[in-house]
Amino acid sequence: MPLGWTMGINVRMKNLMALLRRHTIWLVLLAMVVFMSLVSKSFLTATNLLNVLRQVSMAGIVSVGMTVVLIGGNFDLSVGATVTLAAVVSVYLQPTTAMNTAVSLIVPLLLGLLVGAVNGAIIGGLKANSVVVTVGTQFAVLGATLLYTGGQHVWVWTPTPFYEAISGGYFLGVPIPIFIFLLTVLAAHWLMTRTTFGRYVRAIGSNDEAARLSGIPTTLYRMLTFIFSGFCAALAGIVLASRVKNLDPTAGVGYEFSALTAAILGGTRLSGGVGNVLNTLAGVLILGGISNSMILLNMSFNTQLLARGLIFVGAVAIDAFSQRHRR
Amino acid sequence: MIDISKRFPGVQALEKVTFDVRAGEVHALVGENGAGKSTLMKILAGVYHADSGQIIFRGQAASFANPYDARAHGIGTIYQELMLVQYLTVAENIFLGKVPLNRLGWVDRKKMVQEARRLLQRLELGIDPTTIVSDLPVAMQQMVEIAKALSFEAELIIMDEPTSALSQHEIEVLFATIERLRAEGRGVIFISHKLEEIFRLANRITVLRDGRHVSTQSVSEMTETQLVQMMVGRDLTSFFAKTASTLGGPILRAQGLSRRGQFYDVSFTLHSGEILGLAGLVGAGRTDVARAIFGAEDIDSGEVYLAGQRIPQGSPRAAIKAGIGFVTEDRKLQSLFLPLSVLDNVVMPKTETMAYAGMLDAKAERKLTHDFVQRLDIKTPSLAQEVSNLSGGNQQKVVLARWLAIGPKVLIVDEPTRGIDVGAKAEIHAILSRLAASGVGILLISSEMNEILALSDRILVMRDGRIVGEFSAEHATQEAIAACALGLDHGH
Numbered sequence: 001m002p003l004g005w006t007m008g009i010n011v012r013m014k015n016l017m018a019l020l021r022r023h024t025i026w027l028v029l030l031a032m033v034v035f036m037s038l039v040s041k042s043f044l045t046a047t048n049l050l051n052v053l054r055q056v057s058m059a060g061i062v063s064v065g066m067t068v069v070l071i072g073g074n075f076d077l078s079v080g081a082t083v084t085l086a087a088v089v090s091v092y093l094q095p096t097t098a099m100n101t102a103v104s105l106i107v108p109l110l111l112g113l114l115v116g117a118v119n120g121a122i123i124g125g126l127k128a129n130s131v132v133v134t135v136g137t138q139f140a141v142l143g144a145t146l147l148y149t150g151g152q153h154v155w156v157w158t159p160t161p162f163y164e165a166i167s168g169g170y171f172l173g174v175p176i177p178i179f180i181f182l183l184t185v186l187a188a189h190w191l192m193t194r195t196t197f198g199r200y201v202r203a204i205g206s207n208d209e210a211a212r213l214s215g216i217p218t219t220l221y222r223m224l225t226f227i228f229s230g231f232c233a234a235l236a237g238i239v240l241a242s243r244v245k246n247l248d249p250t251a252g253v254g255y256e257f258s259a260l261t262a263a264i265l266g267g268t269r270l271s272g273g274v275g276n277v278l279n280t281l282a283g284v285l286i287l288g289g290i291s292n293s294m295i296l297l298n299m300s301f302n303t304q305l306l307a308r309g310l311i312f313v314g315a316v317a318i319d320a321f322s323q324r325h326r327r
Numbered sequence: 328m329i330d331i332s333k334r335f336p337g338v339q340a341l342e343k344v345t346f347d348v349r350a351g352e353v354h355a356l357v358g359e360n361g362a363g364k365s366t367l368m369k370i371l372a373g374v375y376h377a378d379s380g381q382i383i384f385r386g387q388a389a390s391f392a393n394p395y396d397a398r399a400h401g402i403g404t405i406y407q408e409l410m411l412v413q414y415l416t417v418a419e420n421i422f423l424g425k426v427p428l429n430r431l432g433w434v435d436r437k438k439m440v441q442e443a444r445r446l447l448q449r450l451e452l453g454i455d456p457t458t459i460v461s462d463l464p465v466a467m468q469q470m471v472e473i474a475k476a477l478s479f480e481a482e483l484i485i486m487d488e489p490t491s492a493l494s495q496h497e498i499e500v501l502f503a504t505i506e507r508l509r510a511e512g513r514g515v516i517f518i519s520h521k522l523e524e525i526f527r528l529a530n531r532i533t534v535l536r537d538g539r540h541v542s543t544q545s546v547s548e549m550t551e552t553q554l555v556q557m558m559v560g561r562d563l564t565s566f567f568a569k570t571a572s573t574l575g576g577p578i579l580r581a582q583g584l585s586r587r588g589q590f591y592d593v594s595f596t597l598h599s600g601e602i603l604g605l606a607g608l609v610g611a612g613r614t615d616v617a618r619a620i621f622g623a624e625d626i627d628s629g630e631v632y633l634a635g636q637r638i639p640q641g642s643p644r645a646a647i648k649a650g651i652g653f654v655t656e657d658r659k660l661q662s663l664f665l666p667l668s669v670l671d672n673v674v675m676p677k678t679e680t681m682a683y684a685g686m687l688d689a690k691a692e693r694k695l696t697h698d699f700v701q702r703l704d705i706k707t708p709s710l711a712q713e714v715s716n717l718s719g720g721n722q723q724k725v726v727l728a729r730w731l732a733i734g735p736k737v738l739i740v741d742e743p744t745r746g747i748d749v750g751a752k753a754e755i756h757a758i759l760s761r762l763a764a765s766g767v768g769i770l771l772i773s774s775e776m777n778e779i780l781a782l783s784d785r786i787l788v789m790r791d792g793r794i795v796g797e798f799s800a801e802h803a804t805q806e807a808i809a810a811c812a813l814g815l816d817h818g819h
Contacts, residue, residue: 196678196687199671199675206666207663207665212643214676214729215644215646216644216675217644
């Protein structure tokens with residue numbers, strides 16, 4: 001009997017299985033693309049795909065920040081409000097001259113950092129529950145935004161070409177927002193895998209007490225995850241502002257939900273410590289693909305909402321299931 | 328249980344193991360971690376199903392679909408980690424899942440409390456059934472588990488390391504209860520790593536090794552040495568491998584450490600190359616003192632000096648920087664990052680010193696971890712392996728590697744071999760003793776008297792938060808230390 005041969009196959013199969021398990025999400029994405037291209041002729045066209053990518057880029061940027069916070073063992077539900085705040089402020093500052101454009105970019109980013117720092121100080125310093133705190137800051141930020149605008153739409157008629165290009169420009173035939181999104185993904189992936197920051201955040205997310213006893217300044221790093229997330233949300237807000245230019249002051253509401261869904265779909269563990277920004281990218285693409293498909297298939301907004309809810313609950317269930325079945 | 332086999336992906340956990348328990352017998356099941364004890368018991372308790380083999384219970388072939396089924400048939404299991412709901416009362420816990428109801432279908436509280444009281448009295452325990460479980464000491468909680476098993480009329484009770492979290496006095500209470508169960512004609516399966524307990528309690532001993540049955544003998548036919556040999560399958564000539572070390576100068580000095588309600592005016596000096604044992608009952612304040620020295624807990628007053636330099640209190644970071652390592656009492660809760668890799672776990676406190684401008688030096692980290700994996704003989708398929716997949720002994724070696732990697736001047740080890748099999752235990756003893764020989768000062772906390780006696784150059788005894796005795800290695804005896812720890816005598 002060629003026993004050695006079958007054993008070799010076994011080992012190879014096992015490695016393959018392990019590899020597949022780690023990247024299941026990419027297979028799901030592939031399956032979805034294949035399915036959609038069979039169902040709808042217009043799905044697998046360059047125009048449509050670039051369109052999908054452009055659409056997901058804003059929620060995608062937010063998802064990257066969310067992933068980092070989740071790996072650190074917390075939730076950030078205030079990101080939707082921060083997206084809104086950044087977008088509204090950016091437009092409100094009227095980026096019609098070079099000088100104003102600079103201000104319209106810098107101020108919202110600083111505000112994003114500030115919201116993150118406040119979240120981080122309360123959660124990191126006082127060890128308050130992150131879900132509760134960020135739901136609170138979400139409403140506070142939203143309220144502040146509404147006060148600032150008096151509840152009215154804000155708009156800008158003739159932004160500078162540079163400002164316009166943030167969402168409307170192309171580089172090598174690819175829309176700029178896609179580049180911003182992918183750069184954020186790569187930067188965060190690098191941070192999480194190659195730097196002290198990434199190692200510490202994983203450590204804190206997987207065992208806070210052990211992290212403290214390993215000499216990690218846990219309060220600081222927990223705070224930094226929220227600051228990073230706030231920054232990502234503000235960045236997404238600026239892209240949104242540049243794209244819409246005429247903003248409802250609740251424009252960013254719901255981004256926290258998409259971001260959370262994408263991160264969980266990508267296998268970020270809700271109990272902290274484990275997650276991969278690249279897999280979150282896959283999660284974002286799947287979500288984007290699904291909503292695009294639903295539009296192509298002429299589904300109503302209400303149906304889409306139902307589907308998004310179901311996908312979210314499904315992803316959470318898978319996370320809980322895989323947790324239970326880890327020995 | 329006849330010819331039980333069980334295979335998990337990649338491992339043959341059990342290979343045709345035959346095992347029997349008689350009524351009115353305490354049967355000890357021993358073996359190193361991974362020998363198959365737990366798997367065998369989980370099959371008996373209906374958690375796993377055997378691939379082949381047969382279970383005969385009370386003369387009938389039995390196969391339990393799940394743990395509830397096994398329990399309903401009279402097999403009760405008491406796990407290492409207690410399965411009680413902490414915020415319910417004792418009675419509610421005992422009747423969890425089968426609460427007595429009155430005619431209206433409401434909970435019959437009175438009946439529940441009465442029944443619970445009856446069960447507890449049968450065990451001759453003075454526990455009030457209306458007490459909230461979290462208010463009871465661990466040993467009493469364990470008794471409640473036993474009462475719960477009895478409420479199902481358990482004929483066979485499996486106890487998996489029941490004494491690991493108990494103090495000496497509590498162990499006595501547990502043993503008395505086990506004796507009573509035996510006298511009532513019930514069978515008890517007792518899993519333990521502690522040889523003294525096994526020899527004290529068991530009628531017969533079964534040894535498992537690598538998933539196979541090695542021997543079943545009555546206690547009177549076996550000696551401790553034979554048992555250890557059977558467990559590890561090799562001759563352990565140096566069970567405790569203390570290398571002689573020459574004491575250097577003072578390295579760590581604690582002065583007047585106090586924290587209200589935990590410890591008072593604790594002062595001592597640790598020398599480089601010395602292993603200083605800290606003995607005492609569970610709750611005597613040893614762990615609190617250790618945590619305070621490491622900065623894991625604040626103190627009300629007192630100072631800690633390392634090599635003459637005062638280290639700031641309340642900061643593990645400062646303690647590590649000064650050269651103190653701390654192997655915590657509970658490795659899973661306080662030391663390990665279970666979902667992270669072996670490498671992450673070992674390198675963690677060195678991350679910043681090895682990084683360049685915040686960027687990790689992957690190559691140097693791999694080399695460092697690889698060196699320690701080899702030096703401590705950590706059994707792991709790769710450096711990227713998740714630590715949760717390693718055995719208890721190897722996990723503990725990972726924790727030791729972490730602190731050896733910082734090149735410590737002082738290492739505090741709290742219960743370094745708890746829940747670890749005999750082979751790994753001897754290895755860890757050897758590591759500690761070599762470390763002391765290389766000039767590191769070690770503060771050793773252990774509830775195992777043998778461990779303290781065999782390893783320490785000097786022993787301090789704590790009682791009720793104070794240091795109450797000091798023994799040199801030559802003058803220390805188990806009896807003297809125990810007497811001192813209990814407050815029966817004062818040693819010098």
